[in-house]
Amino acid sequence: MNPDTTQPAVAPGSLEEALLEIRHGIDAVDDEIVALLNKRAALSLEVGRRKDGRASAIFKPFREQEVLARLTAANPGPLPNNHLIAVYREILSSSRRLQRPERVAYLGPEGTFSHFAAMAALGHSPDFLPQTTIGDVFAAVAGKQADLGVVPLENSLQGTIGQSLDNFQRYNVFIQAEITCRVSHALLSTATSLDAVEIVYSHPQPLAQCAGWLKTHLPRAKVIPTDSTAAAAARLAGEPNAAAIGHLRLAAMHHLNVLASPIEDLPDNWTRFFIIGPEDTKQQTRDKTSLLFTVPNKPGSLHQVLAHLAGEGINLTKLESRPIRGEKWQYFFFADLQCDLTREEYKKLLATLTENTHSLRILGCYPAGPQVDLAEGATDKAE
Structure with missing residues (x-):
């Protein structure tokens, strides 16, 4: 005989009673969490008190990654690790704030990808x-009006942002950390259909990343570069025939319609950001080193530098040249190395590199950064 499937699985009223009991359990756990968070906050305040009067940086990226790695390794579930990381990013952010207010400069206005990357990291x-x-x-950052700054360095599709490299040459700042973010673009407008769009505003990088889509779907639209994606969105007020390319969240911020998303030509679109500060962090364990250097203007001078690095088994992951301002046909080089070049074992190598370069400056030694999906706000990977 088949069971009567028309009968409820539980007696009337019992489901609501069960849910009420579960909710009471959640409330009790929430009370425990609040008590523990305040206990943690008290410890952070004690750290701040012991540091009182000392100018040491409160942002310790390797320590924070160490905390996240330990917690994710010990996480039994069912809470996913990316949710756990998102929660603890805010706990760590609050802990820093309790020790001392932290000022973070970024390419504005509010709503740029640099802004979202800054919040994802800090x-x-x-x-x-x-x-x-x-x-x-x-x-x-160099003038200490800000404790930290977040700047884009390179995009996986469009390459290096030259302004950032040039400013490393100009300003005496240090790389504290890095974060790599997946970027996704949307077409935003006060209009309700693509047919109305005659002008498209955005930063040059997103315009280039969406060039194929624009050519296919808005071939006659005029493309106008702006200082940022957020500035592009802000321009749309009073322009019913215009659209902007930027993050989806800009739609809610500026009361815009999302006409299309995603519109980037290739889905695997990542931007690497640096977190910079006015001084070196002096962390104990660091995975990467970034350098600026110049070499004598003679045959083989760059080859000598690269050969010394290769001879020590150091992997060079990025090398780019940029013109030196005011010195025509002269260039400086930016390099990323997979090592902490300040470690004692590399002391002799560093001396050799100094001898074989015209100038050499360590921009920073820092931990390999996490990868974050800005489209979802979820952390994919913490190293």
């Missing part, structure tokens, strides 16, 4: 200071 607790240009971010 949480929501700092005081975020929007800047008009990438150079202004460097200047704010």
Whole structure:
């Protein structure tokens, strides 16, 4: 005989009673979490008190990654690791704020990819200071108007952002950490259909990353570069025939319609950001080193530098040349190395590199950064 499937699985009223009991259990756990968070906050305040009067940086990227790695390794579930990391990013952000207010400069205005990357790396607790240009971010950090700055370095599709490299030459700042973010673009407008769009605004990088889509879907639209994606979205007020390319969240911020998303030509679109500060972090364990150097103008000078690195088994992951301002046909080189070049074992190598270069400056030694999906706000990987 088949069971009567028309009968409820539980007696009337018992489901609501069961849910009520579960909710009471959740409330009790929430009370425990709040008590523990305040206990942790008290410890952070004690750290701040012991540091009182000392100018040491409160952002310790390797320590934070160490905390996240330990927690994810011990996480039994069912809470996914990316959710756990997102929660703890904010806990760590709050802990830094309790020790001392933290000012973070970024390429503004609010709503740029640099802004979202800054929040993904540092949480929501700092005081975020929007800047008009990438150079202004460097200047704010170098002049100590900001404790940290977030600047884009390179995009996986469009390559290096030259302004960032040039400003490393101009300003005496240091790389504290890195974060690599997956970027996804949307077409935003006050209009309700693509047929109305005659002008498209955005930063040059997103315009290039969406060039194929624009050619296919808006071949007659005029493309106008702006200082940032957020600035592009802000221009749309009063322009019913215009659209902007930027992050989906800009739609809610500026009361815009999403006409299409995603519109980037290739889905695997990542931007690497540096977190910069006015001084070196002096962390104990660091995975990567970034350098600026120049070489004598003679045959084989660059080859000698690269040969010394290869001879020590050091992997060179990025090498790029940029013109030196005011010195025509002269160039400086930016390099990423997979090592901490300041370790004692590389002391002799560093001396040799100094001898074989015209100038050499270590921009920073820092931990390999996490990969974050800005489209979802989820952390894919923590190293």
